[in-house]
Amino acid sequence: MNSRLSVRAKVALYGALCLLALPFVFPTWWMVTSSVKPVGDIFAFPPSLIPTEASLSAYRRVFELQPFAQQYFNSGYIAAVVTIGTLAVSSLAGYAFARIRFRGQQVLFVVVLVGLLIPSEVTIVPLFRMFNSWGMVDTHWPLILVPILGAPSVLATFIMRQFFITLPAELEEAARVDGLGRFATFWRIALPLARPALGAVAIFTFLHSWNLYLEPIVFLSTPEKFTLPQALTQFVDAYGGPMWDVQLSAASMTAIPILVIFVIAQRQFIEGLAHTGLKG
């Protein structure tokens, strides 16, 4: 397959790739360009690929219609806390399952792994009731505690364990002979070596939290507490129809920062996400 290609084959390949790339690239382009078009032009025929006049009025209305800055902050801080918490929980557990010998290890590992087999949609009803009885409905606690400690972090723990198993044990053994305790060995020797795995876990955890939709709409009811995905769908007119220009502006503001980070660090993203085998 890797033999040299003729010029004609190359042209055909580039043509096929460009054509196939359209549905992947065009929606983002259309989202951003439509968001600055005057409302009347949004559904113009024939559609114009480049807006003739730009207006930011829809962006202004995003902030007038909803506490969008607050919602942006909510999504950001929840995703940050969840990411840091997951890194702590999963690296500790992953290290212990890979490196420390203790009684009950195998049973406990299987108990934890059950979380990988259970889609979070299965447990949403009882989780709602549990958080309801703790007075935590319409707070951010369910969106923070469940991802850090529950099923989503199990995948992270599994990835960390797989990584620590591949680390050569000699480094740690030398440190332990020098009298370093378990935690110090973990913290000073193993963790710095685990940076690639930690990066991968951080990326998919952040994206997972940033994209969460079912849990916010189940648990939150006050607009000031909404997260971004939930807020995006709330820009509707009096008849419940979407206000497209405002929705597209809000969607652009949600999507673009992550896309920019992705373009800068695309290798880490692609390799990190692919190696963790995220769900489709």
Add this chain to the structure above:
Amino acid sequence: MSVLTRDTVGRAGDRSAPGGAAPHRRGWWTTRRRDQLAGLLFVAPQLAGSVLFVLIPLGLVFWYSLHEWNVLAGTFEFVGPGNYQAMADDPNLPSVLRVTALFSIGLVAFNLSLALLLAVLLNQRLRGTVVFRTLFFSPVVVSLVAWTIVWGFLLQDNGGVNGALGVAGVDGPNWLRGDWTALLSVIVVQVVKNVGLNMVLFLAALQGVPAELYEAARVEGANAWTRFRRITVPLISPTILLTSIITVVGSLQVFAQIAVLTQGGPGTSTTVLVYYLYQRAFQFHQFGYGATLSVLLFLIVLVLTVVQWRMRRKWVFHEQ
């Protein structure tokens, strides 16, 4: 997921390492005892979380499914198999299961074939494949709801897709309002969003296929299609199985796309099981029945996982 790898816990050989020389022995407080404590403390947060947020809720789902529980009316009473009887009599359920199956099969087939096609194209000796890889992958990092909103906008009757078709002289349908076009739309939107992940996995697998095999086949006179079918597919079959497991389970969890694009409609033509569960529990406040549907979802995922696990075993045998 690589949960399915054969070594489950650690390596057996490790056991002798700490006990062997035992330089740390200080009376009762031996290395072994300290390791026991450290191990338990290290896994404690994850273990407590798994019990509290996974195992207990899983048990409660079964328990609630035996109850009639209406939040609005404030009632919670034991009805035994009542909800299961209701499920058997539910006139919507056959349609929901049919839509779920169609959606999953369509999504998995389309996702895997497109991912493989893209990976094969990107595996050619060509400048700029990294750029295309980035482009094909980029929807994975776009916020799911933002992505769905844009596609909802594009798929309006007078939206961008029909606009482009109109320029080409084709009169496009009202995608989200027709029964089968709505289902097709949701599948396409979801595949384009996530196919990049499977594409990257396939690409890595393709790069592991030795080039000599292709050369040998070429000498034997095998054409491109034969080489693909007889060499590529068998050699990357473990990856095909891995991606299909991930994609099948993922396809059963699709919720936001349907909630935003179609709300399960028109009629019930895009109401998959997860969306139906959400409707009954959180819109109609029938939590008992919602829990019963959760049990059904759990059993479906469990059966599919076990079936695929078995297939994996067979596959591993073939590898050896």
